Amino acid sequence: MTKHKVPVLVVGGAYTGLTTALSLAARGVPPLLVERRPGTSTLPKAWGLNARTQELLRTLPGVGARLDAAVEDVRWPRMSIGASLADPDRAFLDPPVDDRDPAPLSPVPPLAWVSQAQVEAILRQCAEEAGAALRFGVELVSFTQDEAGVTARVREVATGREYEVEADYLVAADGVNSRIREDLGIPVEGRGRLGHMYVITFTADLSSYVDKGAVEVIGVAGTGSSFILDGTDRHTLWVEYFPERGQTPDDFTEPRCLERIRAAIGDPSIEPTFINARSFAISHKRAARFREGRVFLAGDSAHSCPPNGGQGGNLAIQDAYDLSWRLALVLGGQAGERLLSTYEVERKPVVNVTLEREVRLAAVSEGRIPASYNPSDPDAPIPTPKEFLGFRYRSEVVLTEPDDDGALQEDPWEATGSPGGRAPHVELTDGTRTLSTHDLFGRGFVLLTGDDTWVGAAREVASDLGVELDAHRIGDLLRDESGEWATRYGVSASGASLVRPDSVVVWRGTGLPEDPAGELSSALTTALAR
Known part of the structure; x- marks a missing residue:
């Protein structure tokens, strides 16, 4: 069996894994990343990079210019709620004017409204240019570890060919249902499943109801549905569903999805084009520990939260950055191995602040819209610069x-x-x-x-x-x-x-x-x- 020796094996090729791979490669530590999917996401999935995330990413080669190009013409997102997208009386939930402008706090904008699909494509290109070995269509089969390192068996999905990888460290970036976390026996804390959403991606001419290129999050009152318009020609409709009422993802057939889209738009004559539909579990989870020996958890494998405030992806990128610079210094001989233990010690309390705030925000939200909170309340559970800066x-x-x-x-x-x-x-x-x-x-x-x-x-x-x-x-x-x-x-x-x-x-x-x-x-x- 073929063997490969690398300093770091990264399992997972989304926000966390790609950021880890890029950051390591940029610091002279070329990692191997394996991801069972054939490529990065082609669907939006998540939106928005806060100022802290942008600051970190812009220190990595190639990212800044590509981010600038991705967000060049995008406007600041607005939130509204109404009986439908076509409702002329939709109420806009604009925040109150605050004399404390966040712009002077950072050299980057307070928010870069860009989709996860766009960011993943940027990270992949930059990581490959920096020298990271990215192997899409390759999955982790098993792994063991000892004091000397980690030995993993991986498999090419298309051919079934297996080979071994020896690494000094392994980074588990394999998502909320992390198999690596389970294999390590690391327990999960938190409130668990909080709800279920179905995310429908489609195209349609919405110019009769919103400006072309509009960037908005629009709640449909009383339905648990929300539109996310990100300035592109692809739109998403988030729909709550309830397994306890006998509802399942199988209910969301293509005809049913088109029906839900028309109802939420408020125009039965509109002809949307269905692209994709997928279920999404809303959860509040936190691994009891972020490290086991030479294996580290980062991003959703370490913690997850409701998506209402849009901070889950930001936490994932920040985890990856904070872990990777430590790994690079330790592997390069500049730092002691104890530095790696401070990753969890520092990140866990800060991450938990965001997790708990996102749970409180979800409790006052309908779909993706915070429909029952007072934005003038200084204790309102919305993300603020105090949290991420x-x-x-x-x-x-x-x-x-x-x-x-x-x-x-x-x-x-x-x-x-x-x-x-x-x-x-x-x-x-x-x-x-x-x-x-x-x-x-x-x-x-x-x-x-x-x-x-x-x-x-x-x-x-x-x-x-x-x-x-x-x-x-x-x-x-x-x-x-x-x-x-x-x-x-x-x-x-x-x-x-x-x-x-x-x-x-x-x-x-x-x-x-x-x-x-x-x-x-x-x-x-x-x-x-x-």
């Missing part, structure tokens, strides 16, 4: 400060730049272009400072420890014309802030100590779990 990570590799309050979130409009939080976005210029502090992050560790002494210390420490550490003095080649960077990062002009590849601050020196190199070496050694 104001998160706080806590683990042994984050050097929290004595006055840290232990909170899982902070107000991103009042970000403190303290360890554990996302590094604030500050606009800089190099004399020819405007860029963000976030344009400096993504590969290795980065030190931001206003004092040349720290730059010299960084060179010394990088050489001594054999790590990738880039130091940037703000005020040299990079200028902060607003004069805000030091204040935003909570340091003095002679201080420094140490930022990880995932743009999280792990340590800061508020001023210049007697031994900058010693202070920095100690901090970086801790941050790398060495």
Whole structure:
């Protein structure tokens, strides 16, 4: 039997697996990805990348330009509810005007309204260009692990040919019903199944009822149905169904689907073209642990939530990024193996905030529309920048400060730049272009400072420890014309802030100590779990 040796085997080729493969390959760790389907999704499935997800993806080669092209002409999505799509009195659920504009918080838009099918195609192309080996039409048969690594047997779906793969680590990106998670015996917590949806994809001329290229989520009151229009010529209708009432996916024949589409549009004469229909279980699940030996769970294999707030896919991509940079540093010899244990320690509490909020949102929603909540309520269960930009990570590799309050979130409009939080976005210029502090992050560790002494210390420490550490003095080649960077990062002009590849601050020196190199070496050694 043919054997292949790879550093990381990734099982699953959707959001989680493709992001993991791309991020690893971009960091010099070429993985093998296997996916039993013949290719990436051709159906929309999910929509929307929040600012945090966009920031992370744009650090990976090739993604930014392709995302820009994908969302170039897409407008901000609106929500409405009415008796049908044709109802002239549909009520729009526009959020109240907030004097706290989210745009200044990040160098990217607050939301990129793009479908999962589009994003998966982008990730696949970029991963292949970066050197990842992607094997679609190949499924995992079995695996074992020991202290030395993982041995997996995989099979080509079309031919039945099997071969072995030896890997240092395995990433389970095989979805909500993860077989890998089950084989490992990892229990699942949470509320379980919360409901069932049938998703119907179709084309139709809807120009009599919505503007061409409209980007809207439209609820059909009293039916449990919702349209999602994403600006393309393909539309989806989400329909609730209830097994406890004897309803099954078999009820959704093509004629029945066309009937439901016409009824929801409110025009019996319209002639939609049926493309596809599939069932979708709404669930709230969380694996009891995200790691077992050399196998890691990420994305839906680790957790799942209702789709109402559109954050499940964002969590999957963020998991993949946060795991992959750790794997790359450990496999490259820059970090200690203990760094991998902090993936679960940091992600699990932050993920759980979103899972619980999505459950509360589903409880006040009809279909995909939050029909019974007050958008002016500051505690309304809707996703906000505080959730995905104001998160706080806590683990042994984050050097929290004595006055840290232990909170899982902070107000991103009042970000403190303290360890554990996302590094604030500050606009800089190099004399020819405007860029963000976030344009400096993504590969290795980065030190931001206003004092040349720290730059010299960084060179010394990088050489001594054999790590990738880039130091940037703000005020040299990079200028902060607003004069805000030091204040935003909570340091003095002679201080420094140490930022990880995932743009999280792990340590800061508020001023210049007697031994900058010693202070920095100690901090970086801790941050790398060495």
